[in-house]
Amino acid sequence: MSLTYQKLLHSWANLAPNECQITDRDYKFKVKILPSVEKCNSDNAWRVVSSENIEWRLSTKEGQALEQLNFLLLTIINHCAIQQATISFTFTELGTTAVICNGLKSQPQLHLAIAALDAYIQLLQF
Numbered sequence: 001m002s003l004t005y006q007k008l009l010h011s012w013a014n015l016a017p018n019e020c021q022i023t024d025r026d027y028k029f030k031v032k033i034l035p036s037v038e039k040c041n042s043d044n045a046w047r048v049v050s051s052e053n054i055e056w057r058l059s060t061k062e063g064q065a066l067e068q069l070n071f072l073l074l075t076i077i078n079h080c081a082i083q084q085a086t087i088s089f090t091f092t093e094l095g096t097t098a099v100i101c102n103g104l105k106s107q108p109q110l111h112l113a114i115a116a117l118d119a120y121i122q123l124l125q126f
Contacts, residue, residue: 001054001113001114002055003089005054006051009029009120015030015124015125016124019032021046023048027050028049029051029060030046030049031046031049031071032049034079037075038074053126060110067091068102071110072117073112076116077116080100080120080123086101086102087100089115092108094108095108096109096111097107098115098120099119100120100123106117
């Protein structure tokens, strides 16, 4: 899961550097804070998210991992809303699948934020 998440964040950073940026470490990324997602004092604020050991951090219920994934999910939902793109989720035993614009479908992922990011990358590539 960490490797998939890291690859998706790299893709996002390459496709939309104004939304996501790579830091000096491969597993840490900066995501631009949208005012509709999180209040901040600056119009140019960023939040650092990490893909390092995400499975372990989620299994131990580390609060920061859940907080980061929730922030990421809300950010992607807001980007979809800005672009007037619908997003929906399907939950199965294999994981969560996200669909954007009734056709751009993610692979089953273990967390819905990662599924949303997978589908959002496809929207950016489209």
